[in-house]
Amino acid sequence: QVQLQESGPGLVKPSETLSLTCTVSRGSISSYYWSWIRQPPGKGLEWIGYIYYSGSTKYNPSLKSRVTISVDTSKNQFSLKLNSVTAADTAVYYCARAPSSLDWFDPWGQGTLVTVSS
Amino acid sequence: DIQMTQSPSSLSASVGDRVTITCRASQSISNYLNWYQQKAGKAPKLLIYAAFRLQSGVPSRFSGSGSGTDFTLTISSLQPEDFATYYCQQSYSTPYTFGQGTKLEIK
Numbered sequence: 001q002v003q004l005q006e007s008g009p010g011l012v013k014p015s016e017t018l019s020l021t022c023t024v025s026r027g028s029i030s031s032y033y034w035s036w037i038r039q040p041p042g043k044g045l046e047w048i049g050y051i052y053y054s055g056s057t058k059y060n061p062s063l064k065s066r067v068t069i070s071v072d073t074s075k076n077q078f079s080l081k082l083n084s085v086t087a088a089d090t091a092v093y094y095c096a097r098a099p100s101s102l103d104w105f106d107p108w109g110q111g112t113l114v115t116v117s118s
Numbered sequence: 119d120i121q122m123t124q125s126p127s128s129l130s131a132s133v134g135d136r137v138t139i140t141c142r143a144s145q146s147i148s149n150y151l152n153w154y155q156q157k158a159g160k161a162p163k164l165l166i167y168a169a170f171r172l173q174s175g176v177p178s179r180f181s182g183s184g185s186g187t188d189f190t191l192t193i194s195s196l197q198p199e200d201f202a203t204y205y206c207q208q209s210y211s212t213p214y215t216f217g218q219g220t221k222l223e224i225k
Contacts, residue, residue: 035214045162045205047214060213061119094161102209104152106173108161 002027004095004109012089012116018082022095022109029053029076033098035105036069036080038091046091050098051078058101085116120144120208124217130225135196139220141189141206150210151189153182156219157202165204166191196222 008020022034036048049059051069059067063082071078082089092113096105121144131137141151149169154162164173166182169189179194193200201224206217 044218045207045216047212047216050212058212062213098209101212102150104164104167104209105154105162105207106164106167108163111161 006095006109006112012085013118014086014116015084018085018114020080020093022078024076029073033101034078035096037094037096040091087116090116119213120215122206122208122215122217124220128221130223131196132225133196137193139191139204141217143187143208146186147208147210149185150208152207153191154205155202
């Protein structure tokens with residue numbers, strides 16, 4: 001069954017850009033919605049945004065001014081960029097799939113911890 | 119944004135107990151409510167989708183109910199592997215939002 005794997009730097013300096021990629025394996029990126037979700041250490045889950053395989057996006061208004069999600073269907077990957085990061089952006093970042101924009105997240109990637117620190 | 123409020127925030131129970139976790143939405147979300155289980159250091163795992171539909175492979179001791187604004191997750195007979203944190207999530211409208219979580223601990 002489909003598997004998701006996040007990758008990217010584990011340490012980002014304040015004011016710089018956090019960049020992560022999610023690679024989809026054992027399945028196609030087509031016809032699904034692909035989300036990024038984060039979880040600060042010891043805290044709850046926050047949805048960041050999604051991209052449809054065609055390229056349309058939707059972002060959480062709380063992060064919209066700093067977020068860009070893109071997709072590369074040829075590589076079966078989608079990516080997250082979050083600029084002007086601060087310590088408050090330190091979190092485990094997950095990628096996840098949804099069958100439609102009204103549906104649940106399944107499966108999820110294993111998550112990757114990104115720490116914002118100088 | 120739709121606010122999701124879970125209760126209780128934490129719960130102590132014993133193996134074999136029946137446990138119910140409640141999730142309330144700040145406005146009607148029809149049946150666009152999903153439940154996840156998260157164990158320490160792991161990604162959330164989908165248990166229930168669309169309020170009451172059991173995800174494939176999830177034991178039948180898990181069940182969900184509700185519609186509109188009030189929802190429940192019930193575990194009929196707790197097993198040792200069920201001790202974890204549980205989250206509800208609405209998929210009715212963006213931004214999708216999660217409850218704050220319910221930590222289920224061993225008594």
